[in-house]
Amino acid sequence: MRTLLLRPGAEELNYEIRGIVKKARQVEALGQRITWENIGDPIQKNNKVPVWMKDIVADLVKQDHSYGYADSKGVLETREFLANLNNEKNGVQITASDILFFNGLGDAIAKLYQFLIPTARIIGPSPAYSTHSSAEAAHANTSPITYKLDPDNQWLPDMEDLYNKVKYNPSIVGILIINPDNPTGMVYPKEVLEGFVKIAREFKLLLIADEIYQNITYNGINAVALSEVVGDLPAISLKGISKEFPWPGSRCGWMEFYNRDASKEFGKLVQTLENAKMIEVCSTILPQLSIPKIMSHPAYKTYRLEENSKIGKRSQLLSDLLEGIPGIKFNPTQGAFYNTIVFDETYLHPDQLLPVDNPNVKTLLDSWLLEKDMPLDKRFVYCLLASTGICVVPISSFCSELRGFRVTLLEDDEATFRSTFTKLADAIKEYLNV
16 A cells, blocks of 8 residues: 555454454364353353343334434433433432443444543553453554452452552543453452542542443342442443343443533543434434333343342352362452453463364364464463363453453353363363373
């Protein structure tokens, strides 16, 4: 080309959660059966959408108004319903005008970072959910800025690390919180959230909370919403239905703006996001129309409690299978449906392998392992895939210096779940020679 096409930072866009699928498809084509543990798709893992929920959507499909435009901000009735849900928490009070719909949270996250000036940085957790860290890095034309989540302290944030990074980096204008957390499954206690608020207040920062898993907690844990603790500070909550209903193909998410008049700059950002949505006209209407009907249905609360209980039981089963294996750090989860297992790096070395019976798959694996400067957890992930067909995601791809991998807790068939993770446990032991 006569000139450059890509802006600096564009190559920071990376989504290994989907990227590993390319490798898995190659293995699958050679006859290996794949167990997909790379992505949080409940439907793919045998989760069933209740008949009453399907009936609501089917009825909406029959109605002509379901095929038209919505208000640019989203369906008014739905925004009013969601505002009331927030206000029942007795924290920050909002109205329908403080809610803005997008075509999934990926769309919302991209828009949020798109309009920030490149020098305005949002510090987020590490391990980081790739959509956030990649979008932040791409907008800033450099690597993302992160604070540490500590696997030796139940994945809670290192608040001293966060404080010092904020204090000595004046380009940081906001803090990202993912609660419940992806990829670790940790849920922030109220006092930790209050710690974030304290830092934000001291340095006059924006708070952003990805709360899409807010209603997916278990084993006696409930998540505290940002709106309950943020007080009068400017903040954004990111929410959606893709995991909770579950309806990942709906691509339906929204922002809730808290205290939009607390800061002139924040108010301008909110208005810009609303203007951008008006240019697009609106987000997809059918899933928006379904939200109040599904979430107010008498069966909904019971459905969500039952599903959460199932995830909690799988979390305990995973603990039984993996906890205590030498060479790994394992924390039981409290929310969302992921677990991140970290290797003790003294157990890793660059020539470890797992047996691969299929010679064609072995040849394929050998070609992958030629990758220059490959993180050692990625080597394990490739070996695991070739040897067992289990597809997981390396933690090095979650903007982390730790070495490990993320799995899901979604498989609804208990026998399949137990078989998969027994096989995984055996592979870890063989790989680490423990």
